[in-house]
Amino acid sequence: xxxxxxxxxxxxxxxxxxxxxxxxxxxxxxxxxxxxxxxxxxxxxxxxxxxxxxxxxxxxxxxxxxxxxxxxxxxxxxxxxxxxxxxxxxxxxxxxxxxxxxxxxxxxxxxxxxxxxxxxxxxxxxxxxxxxxxxxxxxxxxxxxxxxxxxxxxxxxxxxxxxxxxxxxxxxxxxxxxxxxxxxxxxxxxxxxxxxxxxxxxxxxxxxxxxxxxxxxxxxxxxxxxxxxxxxxxxxxxxxxxxxxxxxxxxxxxxxxxxxxxxxxxxxxxxxxxxxxxxxxxxxxxxxxxxxxxxxxxxxxxxxxxxxxxxxxxxxxxxxxxxxxxxxxxxxxxxxxxxxxxxxxxxxxxxxxxxxxxxxxxxxxxxxxxxxxxxxxxxxxxxxxxxxxxxxxxxxxxxxxx
Numbered sequence: 103x104x105x106x107x108x109x110x111x112x113x114x115x116x117x118x119x120x121x122x123x124x125x126x127x128x129x130x131x132x133x134x135x136x137x138x139x140x141x142x143x144x145x146x147x148x149x150x151x152x153x154x155x156x157x158x159x160x161x162x163x164x165x166x167x168x169x170x171x172x173x174x175x176x177x178x179x180x181x182x183x184x185x186x187x188x189x190x191x192x193x194x195x196x197x198x199x200x201x202x203x204x205x206x207x208x209x210x211x212x213x214x215x216x217x218x219x220x221x222x223x224x225x226x227x228x229x230x231x232x233x234x235x236x237x238x239x240x241x242x243x244x245x246x247x248x249x250x251x252x253x254x255x256x257x258x259x260x261x262x263x264x265x266x267x268x269x270x271x272x273x274x275x276x277x278x279x280x281x282x283x284x285x286x287x288x289x290x291x292x293x294x295x296x297x298x299x300x301x302x303x304x305x306x307x308x309x310x311x312x313x314x315x316x317x318x319x320x321x322x323x324x325x326x327x328x329x330x331x332x333x334x335x336x337x338x339x340x341x342x343x344x345x346x347x348x349x350x351x352x353x354x355x356x357x358x359x360x361x362x363x364x365x366x367x368x369x370x371x372x373x374x375x376x377x378x379x380x381x382x383x384x385x386x387x388x389x390x391x392x393x394x395x396x397x398x399x400x401x402x403x404x405x406x407x408x409x410x411x412x413x414x415x416x417x418x419x420x421x422x423x424x425x426x427x428x429x430x431x432x433x434x435x436x437x438x439x440x441x442x443x444x445x446x447x448x449x450x451x452x453x454x455x456x457x458x459x460x461x462x463x464x465x466x467x468x469x470x471x472x473x474x475x476x477x478x479x480x481x482x483x484x485x486x487x488x489x490x491x492x493x494x495x496x497x498x499x500x501x502x503x504x
Contacts, residue, residue, distance in 0.1 A: 127387040128423050134380030135427025135476065136434070141376060142472045143435030143464065145369045150468065151461025153362050159293040159456060161351050162229035165322040166331050167338075168354065170347045174317045178346070182321055185341060191334050193326045194226040197318040199308040205247075205301060206264040207255040214251055215299045216265060218308020219322070227324045228302070230289040243307035244286035250298030252288045261285050265303065267311050281311045292456035370475070377476050381483035384423050388416055388487030413488040420484030428476050432469070439464050 171178055179197065186195050196219045203216040219227065221244070230246070245263060257263060267279045283303055290297055309316055325334060331350050338348055352359060439462050442448060446459030 127383065127390065131380055131383040131387055131423050132427040132430065134383055135377060135424055135480070136431035138373065138376030138380055139428055139431025139472065139476055140435045140438075141373045142370065142475075143432065143469070144438060144462075145373055146366065146468050146472070147435075147439045147462040147464040148460065149362070149366050149369060150463040150465065153359075153366075154463050155457055155461050156293060156358075156362075157351075159291050160355055161328060163291060163293070163296055164351050164354055165227060166325040166328055166351055167323040167335060168349045168351075169321040169323065169338075169342070170349065171318065171320055172345045172347070174319065176317060178343070179318060181343075182346075185338070186321070186323065189334060189337065191325050191327060191330045193324045194223055195321050195323040196220040196223045196227040197305060197321050199305065199312055199316055199319050201267070201308075201312055201316075201319075202269060203301075203311070204266040204268055205251060205255060206266060207257045207261070210255045212251055212254045214301050216301050216303060216308065216311070218303050218305045218312075221304035221306075224302065227322055230291060230296075242282060242284040243304045245283040246287050246289055246302040247285050248297035248300050249288055249290035250295075251301060252285070257285060259285050259287050265301070265311060279311055279313070281307055283307065292454075370471075374475060374479070377479050380427065381424070381479045384420050384480060385483040385487055387423065388420050388484065389490065391419065392416065392487060392490055416488040417484050420480065420487065424476070424480035424484075428473065428480075432473065436464070436469075 169182065182197075186192050198220075199216075199218040201216055203214060205212045205214050224246070242262065245265075247257070247263070252258060255263070261284070263283050263285055265281050265283060281303075303311075305318075323334075325331060335348055335350060342348060442460060442462045448460040450457060450460055452458050
């Protein structure tokens with residue numbers, strides 16, 4: 103019987119009588135739903151693409167897991183070494199010192215964050231890219247400088263730089279501790295303020311600058327598989343002493359990703375208004391169709407069709423209009439996402455953004471949410487016209503004159 107209801111619904115929808123505008127109204131409704139669905143898919147795909155790009159940049163800079171030690175001791179270093187070596191998911195890790203300092207190049211000065219890491223593990227733990235690396239010459243430690251700092255100081259890879267520790271209370275001959283380094287590379291992440299703040303130097307150079315008492319501030323851990331972060335943290339927590347705090351890359355930038363989630367939710371709510379307007383248009387189309395097909399409804403009621411069947415027939419009509427729009431919008435949206443991911447037709451200025459082309463990424467969960475949202479809005483707007491059609495009495499419907 104469902105097939106018969108659908109067949110009658112299709113016949114009533116496509117047949118034309120005096121009110122030919124109804125067919126055009128149905129077409130406009132289909133186009134409206136398709137445009138709304140297309141806008142939702144493309145906006146979510148773009149937001150996902152940028153979020154993934156930012157996440158990859160942050161994980162490359164911050165690593166997957168960070169262990170922060172409040173009162174570091176040499177015994178903590180030995181214990182953490184033994185513990186991290188036991189975990190199979192750990193790819194590489196580096197002890198680090200992270201303090202404020204001043205970079206000096208000629209007459210130029212800049213307040214920066216100096217991060218001292220294990221030099222032999224730098225490329226394995228931190229994936230930040232950069233200009234061509236300069237091979238170390240002489241006894242100078244090699245430093246990796248952010249593009250923003252390099253531009254302020256007017257230096258490039260191969261130049262020398264002085265790093266000053268202004269927070270050390272121990273002053274020699276009226277001058278704070280200072281070391282001289284050679285710039286090995288200038289990296290550019292185009293993300294947050296990493297390029298404007300951080301300078302990487304070897305751990306031994308950091309201890310020389312910040313004092314021998316500065317053993318380490320924490321450990322940056324790089325995992326083989328980023329998806330195993332939760333499992334690794336769960337296994338580490340019960341085995342760590344109280345003076346060590348464990349944080350993931352998500353926790354380090356929780357505010358940023360919370361803002362991105364809110365932006366994604368806001369986009370869905372705003373763009374859903376397009377679907378809502380198109381759904382109202384579907385409701386008005388069905389109401390006009392009920393007015394045009396009053397006699398046909400009366401004939402169906404006389405032949406034994408129940409009110410429930412009449413409601414289902416007009417519900418099928420609304421779902422047919424909405425389904426065509428949803429299908430068209432979804433197919434076109436998925437096609438455009440595929441084309442952009444494959445060929446990158448829409449390009450972006452790489453000096454402003456961190457990518458060459460517009461990043462798009464669509465998860466199946468997002469697609470299901472969009473489809474359900476569109477279906478719910480269409481379903482709600484179909485209910486009232488279907489009820490109006492079901493309330494018509496057979497005698498009144500047959501005798502109705504337009």
